[in-house]
Amino acid sequence: MNARIPILKLNEVLIVSIQWELDDQTAIQFQEDLLNKMHKTAALGVVIDLTPIDFIDSFIAKVLGDVINMTGLMGAKVVITGIQPAVAITLIELGIRLSNVMTALDLENGLDKLYKELEA
Amino acid sequence: MDLRSSVEIITEWDIVAARQLGRNEAKKAGFGTVDQARITTAISELARNIYLYAGKGKIEIERVTDNGKFGIKIIASDEGPGIPDLRKVMEDGFSTSGGLGAGMPGVKRLMDEFKVVSETGAGTTITTTKWLH
Numbered sequence: 434m435n436a437r438i439p440i441l442k443l444n445e446v447l448i449v450s451i452q453w454e455l456d457d458q459t460a461i462q463f464q465e466d467l468l469n470k471m472h473k474t475a476a477l478g479v480v481i482d483l484t485p486i487d488f489i490d491s492f493i494a495k496v497l498g499d500v501i502n503m504t505g506l507m508g509a510k511v512v513i514t515g516i517q518p519a520v521a522i523t524l525i526e527l528g529i530r531l532s533n534v535m536t537a538l539d540l541e542n543g544l545d546k547l548y549k550e551l552e553a
Numbered sequence: 554m555d556l557r558s559s560v561e562i563i564t565e566w567d568i569v570a571a572r573q574l575g576r577n578e579a580k581k582a583g584f585g586t587v588d589q590a591r592i593t594t595a596i597s598e599l600a601r602n603i604y605l606y607a608g609k610g611k612i613e614i615e616r617v618t619d620n621g622k623f624g625i626k627i628i629a630s631d632e633g634p635g636i637p638d639l640r641k642v643m644e645d646g647f648s649t650s651g652g653l654g655a656g657m658p659g660v661k662r663l664m665d666e667f668k669v670v671s672e673t674g675a676g677t678t679i680t681t682t683k684w685l686h
């Protein structure tokens with residue numbers, strides 16, 4: 434019922450691909466797992482791919498926003514990728530801005546962006 | 554065809570069940586992906602509010618017609634503490650739980666019609682409709 438979201442490590446970067454609808458427990462577990470893994474691996478950046486996600490409500494948006502802020506506090510950069518048009522529209526209508534975050538169309542572009550940012 | 558279906562909201566998992574039911578109903582009714590996401594998000598917000606603030610309640614999803622218009626109506630009802638200040642909870646950013654305070658004003662923007670009836674100590678019923686355009 435409560436499978437964890439896998440977090441992969443590729444060189445100095447962590448890659449997360451969220452593959453199914455997030456329930457509250459999974460979202461909170463993910464937040465904790467990601468921060469622990471960043472600490473353990475001293476990762477410099479994270480790409481979170483949301484391609485299969487077809488809606489985001491205020492709770493999940495808050496968890497995501499917190500993850501982004503905490504990752505920043507730990508000195509790493511975050512790129513969010515694969516936000517579907519319907520998700521972008523509903524987030525804006527909910528009044529939610531994911532500020533201070535880099536975004537890209539897909540995982541590949543996201544990794545490119547992150548590597549460029551890390552080189553800069 | 555079921556014209557009305559409902560999910561009791563008691564545990565966190567019922568929030569997931571309610572929004573999945575909503576998405577299926579929206580899809581069956583012919584709503585496009587953006588409206589499906591709006592309806593799913595609205596149900597998720599209302600169901601979570603029931604779970605957080607009233608403890609338990611119910612989400613009903615109903616197909617409605619009006620003058621040849623076709624739509625989906627969501628009724629979120631509980632017998633919780635009620636909402637003392639309706640104006641305040643409709644402000645963006647107002648939350649008594651450390652949330653974003655986006656739920657109530659957000660649902661109003663996501664949907665076409667939105668009505669709250671609430672009585673302190675007796676409960677809250679929120680009725681909201683999306684029309685197929």
Ligand SMILES: Nc1ncnc2c1ncn2[C@@H]1O[C@H](COP(=O)(O)OP(=O)(O)OP(=O)(O)O)[C@@H](O)[C@H]1O
Pocket residue numbers: 491492598602603606607631633634635636642647648649650651652653654655656657658677
């Ligand atoms: N069914 C309800 N019964 C009692 N109080 C409610 C109910 N629904 C909402 N409220 C009150 O209205 C406030 C605003 O709700 P809203 O959904 O807009 O924001 P939130 O739940 O606090 O945060 P978010 O939804 O962004 O995570 C809540 O903090 C709560 O005090």
Ligand SMILES: [Mg+2]
Pocket residue numbers: 491598601602652655656657
């Ligand atoms: Mg809420």
